[in-house]
Amino acid sequence: MxxxxxxxxxxxxxxxxxxxNKHKDHTNYLYQTLKNPSCxxxxxxxxxxxxxxxxxxxxxxxxxxxxxxxASIMSDLLKGKTIEEMETILSNFNQMVMGNAFDEDLxxxxxxxxxxxxxxxxxxxxxxxxxxxxEAISKGGAITNE
Ligand code: ZN
Numbered sequence: 001m002x003x004x005x006x007x008x009x010x011x012x013x014x015x016x017x018x019x020x021n022k023h024k025d026h027t028n029y030l031y032q033t034l035k036n037p038s039c040x041x042x043x044x045x046x047x048x049x050x051x052x053x054x055x056x057x058x059x060x061x062x063x064x065x066x067x068x069x070x071a072s073i074m075s076d077l078l079k080g081k082t083i084e085e086m087e088t089i090l091s092n093f094n095q096m097v098m099g100n101a102f103d104e105d106l107x108x109x110x111x112x113x114x115x116x117x118x119x120x121x122x123x124x125x126x127x128x129x130x131x132x133x134x135e136a137i138s139k140g141g142a143i144t145n146e
Contacts, residue, residue: 005115007112008111008112008113008114008115009112011069011073011109011112012065012066012069012112012113013065013069015068015069015072015073015109016065016068016069016072018072019061019068019071019072020072020073020075020076021056021057021058021059021072021075021076021079022058022059022072023058025058026046026058028048029046029047029048029056029058030046030047030048030049030136030137030139031044031045031046031047031136032044032045032132032133032135032136032139033132034128034131034132034135036063036067036124036125036128038121038124039063039064039067039121039122039124039125040063040064041061041062041063041064041067041124041125041128042061042062042063043059043060043061043062043063043067043071043128043129043132044059044060044061044132045057045058045059045071045129045132045133045136046058046059046136047133047136047137049137052082052083052084053080053081053082053083054078054079054080054081054082054083054086054133054137055079055080056079057074057075057078057079057133058075059071059075059129059132061129063125063128064122064125066113066116066122066125066126067125067126067128067129069112069113070110070113070125070126070127070128070129070130071128071129073109073110073112073113074110074129074130074133076108076109077089077107077108077109077110078133083137086133086134086137087134088106089106089107090130090134092106092107093107093110093126093127093130094127094130096110096111096113096114096117097113097114097116097117097123097126097127098117098123099117099118113126
């Protein structure tokens with residue numbers, strides 16, 4: 001499959017305008033807040049675990065369109081995946097944004113962010129949500145009481 005840059009932009013815009021998996025029920029969710037000072041992005045990612053499976057992902061994001069779209073895409077992509085699958089997808093995503101070889105099939109819609117590899121200052125915007133999710137899960141125990 002090959003997509004044009006216009007299609008990538010359309011996917012990003014769609015996720016900015018219609019963010020997926022956004023809700024305010026954070027009971028029993030692990031969470032982590034991360035900032036990207038160079039752009040001003042702030043994100044909190046919440047994950048609900050069922051054993052080693054990520055049952056649900058939601059987030060609050062205040063940031064640029066790359067950061068917002070990436071979080072929305074991530075929530076669709078990693079929901080229902082195991083921690084091990086998340087690690088594999090995450091390492092492919094990191095390879096992609098650094099401009100290295102990666103498995104397109106694994107990343108699904110997230111490949112629309114491929115272009116950030118050409119704009120190094122935006123790499124952090126694209127990876128911030130993934131980083132927050134990984135930290136939320138690996139820290140464990142940080143359950144919200146909201
Ligand atoms: Zn940003």
